[in-house]
Amino acid sequence: MFSKDEIVKSVPQKGFFGHPKGLMSLFFTEFWERFSYYGMRAILIYYMYYEVTQGGLGLDRTTANSIMAVYGSLVYMSGIIGGWIADRLLGTTRTVFYGGILIMLGHIVLSFPGGITPLFISMVLIIIGTGLLKPNISSIVGDLYSEKDVRRDSGFSIFYMGINMGGFLAPLIVGTVGLEYNFHLGFGLAAVGMALGLIVFLLTKKNNLGLAGSYVPNPMSKEERKKVLTQIGIGLLIVLVLGYILIQQGIMTIDVFTMTVSILGIVIPTLYFILMYRSNRTTADEKSRLLAYIPLFVSAMMFWAIQEQGSNILAQYADERVNLMIGSFKISPAWFQSLNPLFIITLAPIFAWLWVKLGDRQPSTPKKFSFGLFFAGMSFIVMIIPAYMNGTETLVNPFWLVLSFFLVVLGELLLSPVGLSATTKLAPGAFAAQTMSLWFMTNASAQAINAQVVKLYKPETEILYFGVIGVIALVIGLLLYLMTPLIQKYMRGVK
Template sequence: MSDFNKQKIVASVPQRGFFGHPKGLFTLFFTEFWERFSYYGMRAILVYYMYYEVSKGGLGIDEPTALAIMSIYGSLVYMSGIIGGWLADRIFGTSKAVFYGGILIMLGHIVLAIPGSLAMFFTSMVLIVLGTGLLKPNVSSVVGDIYSEEDHRRDAGFSIFYMGINLGGFLAPLIVGEVGMKHDFHLGFAIAAVGMFIGLLVFLFTKKKNLGLAGTYVANPLSPAEKKKVYTIFGIGLVVIAILVAITIPLGILTFDSFITLIGILGIGIPTAYFIVMYRSPKTTAVERSRIIAYIPLFIASVMFWAIQEQGSTILANYADKRTQLEIAGFDISPAWFQSLNPLFIIIFAPVFAWLWVKLGDRQPSVPKKFSLGLLFAGVSFLVILLPAYFGGTDSLVNPLWLVLSYFIVVLGELCLSPVGLSATTKLAPAAFSAQTMSLWFLSNAAAQAINAQIVKFYTPETEMLYFGVIGGASILLSIILFALSPKIQSFMKGVR
């Protein structure tokens, strides 16, 4: 997209109207609030739905497999963002991608709400994976469109937007978790579907007035000849995949374990390929190539961070269910409620961090240093959760405050890394790959969860201390290395802070 078009988009958006920010932030804030309500509500009860016995309304899948499926699910959700980003950049723009994605997500939750078989479960997974791939990276990309590159409100705007994400994430486990765990899983999934429907209504009825031209431009449109070629390749690819699946499953080649391995390879291979394609593209300028080099260590740091943070819905969810004292003073705590802690702390502290970055101005830490702080806190959060086993062994139930403390510490890291990473991605992205670079940012989460699918099987009560200690220690070590290299990384960013 040309600088002229970027300026034209910013000029079309009312620049005051939502807490001193562009009016379009209202539309994007509440669209993402309801999308995250639906997603995190579903996710809060999904792992329990998988491994609870059929007599308790679950699917009866064994625990290690359920934990691996959760990680694979999360990986595919974020991996599909690369498809959503490409479609937005080359075919129909980010605004339409958000709307189409919301429809698919809603349909996925409706399928989950219908009592059925494993086939229904996997059908819902496909719909939600594709829908989130369309919506998630592109709604964040539109946030970047409503600010000029020189606007000092940009980082603060992403922090406010991030608070909207987490407000939905906070309420969802409390509401959907309560209904799903204590009454009926499928009713909980139905509530998630209603949440996405409301988000679609907000976006549809406010985008024209609040967003102006944001999201309507196609950054790098396909020519008619390219469209024909692409559609042919897509069609052939789908046929080939269908044939391979039909052959390999009966032969025992495509098993659950081999699928996990395949996702692990894709989780690392796809972002690597994208870095190479963007770097070598003739549409990428010399300055943009330098910024791509700077982005690589930030991407690696993000993978390490999300590998820890995303275990809140797998290992720590299982820890809450099996290892935590859930009855306090005669009051029963739902294990799903713990997943509200992360967004709750973000709601409380996101404004503090947004204010802090604005207050510090040019004196704030550089992007690489903020990332190193994020890794440090993530590592410490895992070292904290191993302490109960160290002091009391693995046979007794753990005070829930240990989980609260672990979630709190990782949130401090998240606020140093995640909203800053979103903002840095929009500034470091090559112009011809704007939406796709945002998808690349979410691929760091996909890579992290693909790795998690490989390692969650090593977690048992007996290996608890070793598991948390090794992963937490690796994060702290990477934090130190990134901090030491931050001046060099900053030099490659060519003026972006």
């Protein structure tokens, strides 16, 4: 185990826009990983509910939306496993590499024609692979900086821009190929993207990352490893056998499965907070910071519950409710998935510059979160206006959807990169990677709850649907703002 100082000194501290050179390696690795993920996601909802004659699977829209939400939830929920593997077995860099391999295989499976079974096999591979890669690559970013380095929030904002550059290009390229030519060809392009990410990571990690991510923070003894791995193997076998029996008996339906995931989305993070808080490896200061982290966690859940509906409810809205003709030119509904990353690419440098410029005068983390929730809430409130003005039978001007995506991006830049940075600062030392996994559980829990919420969306309930969710976000944002002094007290010196 290396000290934080040794790790930071091993990384070239200049070489990428005034940031550590390792940020470049992680930036481009994550760029290609997100290209593959968002490319698949841009066409996945349409692949599920388009008719078989259109190259889809012909599922009904409510089922497709629920599957989409559960898939998104499990992608982020699996980060708990990835964090544990990195903390106890492999270290973060090796875990990232193996995760990329599984993601690539998942896209390859879906690139061949097939029915619902290849879809679920692909989802399982991508869920596990993303769980190994996603939280751990962000954790390596935290390793590049000392705890008091003022470039830290700015560095996470730049890293976040890399994520969104991949997310911007993917719907335009994969979305167009998937919808205009062939879904499976689009999924194949996603596999190529992940392969490129793995190549970048392998070729640059030795020179750019130093010791960052190369160590196992809380390694197991040989005896402990043998015992735990045996228990995990037995547990997986029991789950697989039980799952097979329940499916064969018709008990484990899609609805039952989505409800199970929704419950897990609440139970898992609750248990994790209790485990870390009660651990004898967690110091008194770290326990106080964990308590401060809870309202931030809940607020982030509310934010992602809105933001992640861009890939299912708003994707369906784009396909069915929006006038896609601009003059004689027809917009692809998949292209709206590029709006979120496009706005982030445009605005992230401004936010990164702003936090450095303000220095110690910038708003505290809880206040940034509360402002983020305000914009998220407003992104749904504005969706009421076209339905209120013209009803739900007429096609909507596409700029209403553009405005909604723009507002939620303002919230995302106030909350998401700041949340990543705050997590690395508030995390107990013995649970560093696992706490980063817990941050991604905010997204998992939000989408697990969404698996039930999206069932309520219909054109006739459109105003109520967007209005109620938007108002809830505004109320939680106000409460968080009022609680800021108390939260900062428990953060014990972390701003």
